[in-house]
Amino acid sequence: MYRHNAESSFCFINRLNGAPNDELQQTGEHEPTSALLSYCKHKFLRPYTLILSVVGLNPISTDMSPVRACCSYVQALVVLCVLLLGYLLRYLCGYRGDRGFNSYRDIRPYSLESSDGANATTNTIGELLFGYVVPSSLNLLGFGAAVFICKIVDHEQLQNLIERVFLMSAKPKRLCRMLWLFLGVAFALLLLLFAYACCVVLMQPEQIIKVAWLAAMLQEWEACLRASLLCTILLQNLVEVIILSSYYIECYLLRVHLQALSHKLLMHSIDSLDWMREVLEFRKLLERLNQHVAIPVCFLIVMNLAYAFAGLVYLFKDFDFHYCALKLVLLNIANVMLWLFLGLLPFFVAASVTRVCQSAQANGHQIRVRPFVYHNTSAEDLNSTLLFASSLDMSAKLFRMPIQPNYLCFAILVVALVILTLGMCLNLTALGKI
Template identity: 85%
Template sequence: MNATTEATTASAEEAHTTTVTATATATTTETQLSDSLSLLLSSRATSAASSWLHELAQPGEHEPTSALLNYCKRKFLRPYVVILTVVGLNPISTDMSNVSACCSYIQALVILCVLLMGYVLRYLCGYRGDRGFSSYRDIRPGGYGNATDVCDSSGGSKTSNTIGELLFGYVVPSVLNLLSFVSAVLVCKVIEHEQLQNLIERVFLLSAKPKRLCRMLWFYLGVALTLLLLLFAYACCVVIMQPAQIIKVAWLAEKLRNWELCLRIGLLCTILLQDLVEIIILSSYYIECYLLRVHLETLSHKLLMHSIDSLDWMREILEFRKLLERVNQHVSIPVCFLIVMNLAYAFAGLVYLFKDFDFHYCALKLVLLNIANVMLWLFLGLLPFFVAGSVTRVCQNAQANGHQIRVRPFVYHNTSAEDLNSTLLFASSLDMSAKLFRMPIQSNYLCFAILVVTIVVLTLGMCLNLSALGKF
């Protein structure tokens, strides 16, 4: 009986011990689960917060492709095409109706006719881009003559144009301006085939900061508007300062005597249109070069950070080469015509200031206006070279990408040596550069050319008699 009681008591104590142990284990497990759940929630919250901060720091990187393309069309492509449409340079897309395409061609034809009328009016008024009205100066090579020969009381000139002045002062600059517009129309409406949209969409899909691209678009457009206002301000000042009739042909001036105000307004309107066409063509080239530069810089950064596969990078580089060739072969053609015209205006204005212009017979404010005009044409003529040189610099930097990933042990440590060598050989064999006049543009050669021009200008100033600055 006692043995049975002891056995029962031992079993009860064992059961109680087991229950206590199980309860303690359950409590410990529950505590561990609670702690793990808290850590999990905390890590998820931290991860969500860091992900939110990362998206805030780099907007657009993790957005869906359709939303990003929609943002690209609304904020970049559509305003850009509207700016091109102002002068009839909007590209013809496949989704454009036949009526819209026909209206686009008609608009370009109307602008062409207005440009032709402006060239004729420039000649009839004696207005030149490098110096304003030719009636402010003595065009005879023998000297300055009397004051009445240079700037008479009516503000006109008693001399007539020579064949050389007619050809190089009016015909050649007008032909260059006309060829730039015609070639731009052909590029945008015939050769384009939506390649501009392809370039913009590729840049937006690869870029981590699409808002910055939109800001840079408006920055370039703001600079273009400033240059346009400066050009038009010079034309307005010169036309207002011309005291006499602006038509220099005697028999035509008598018939149009009562239409003097309309002629001045018409001359200013045609000059504004010519300057507008030039500024839009140049700014379009600048914007496309900027997009190419951003595209290649993004590809290089992704390769160095190993966020893109080497084979995909090679494919993207080949697509970039096609876009670069399009800019070099087609988009740069109208820009080349404008470069020749702008630099010719600048150098002709410099020679005019150094040789022909006389402070004793014309107002000092006209001298200052012509100096500002020369600087403006020189800036417009040299800026495309600087923009093309920046694209060439980025292309040269891309050649070193293969060497840079070869010496990155922590980024490409899992990549085979064969893949690294293939990327190295591909990057080293790249020979890409921006071209103008079918010539590669490099910054070092550009700086040397500017140095030569500066020395020539200083030499002219030292050797020639600058009567435009007066005497003391």
């Protein structure tokens, strides 16, 4: 099936072994495809699966033993229980993702507050529902959907995608470097989110439990409560970052796969009929991304954008700049920017996949204007390739909607105008008079 890529894969194996180009031997004396798949397994698939297994999202393969499969399910169940405990601690401590603790009075310097617990706040039904229940439910649904897709629906489709991309790509080492680049960026985002949580929790008054009778009982366990709150926040952020980074990596693999197919067609290194078969297989992988992998990402997008916009309204309207230190203001601004970045980045990644899919539609026209490359190809084959490529209608989808780059730019413009309007109308005197 992948005989058209045997020559490039053999050259890659020789580069790995350090053999010069003039000493290449015949491909029949080696097994380049098997060696390339082995390289893919050890350098890409195994580390990637290990990262997913940190939060119990590693897929269940057919060659996995029953004991390992059972341990994988138990690990996902343990992560689920810790997440539920974290949601409860958030409510008891009054910690919200959009603003830290639930009122600006809670994050003023401690000397401004009375020491008799007068700063305790009572949550309304609306604040309980929209401040804690709905965001926690979205985070939980995202994790639950990811577990269901990875362990029940997906099976070995992820491995199939990675192996196809490696066999088709001319630069397997670059794929491995990009994997670690994506994981490095994800780790940096995780550190930024956790750094904000650490700063906010450590800057609070001595008691963080807002329920009066429970605060009196747990007064001696204050340090343990702070550590537990930070650990559960770290796990929630870790789950989200891993789910989002997995989506980004799969989008990148699909983009590389289609670009490699287009390049091989234009260079006439693949038969047009084989190219059509490979594009149909790519369509199946893209449908998997749109119908399965994108589901947990959609839940997290709603939560992240809700945190970002709620934090913006809080900064412009409710946050009292007069009584808060500048570092608290900067922390909340950084928090809003992080949530906004996490909420918008999936749209940009999906738009990049859509752009590559749209460029693939022009492949049929491009081979028609390459007489020196396809001079031995019949006009009938060229016309069939042209009709097939022109009929392709593929795009990455989020919320069951195709993500187009032009619509995305318009949405970013609307968001920028909303932010500017909030700054002009809601908080003109927040920073005081000059």
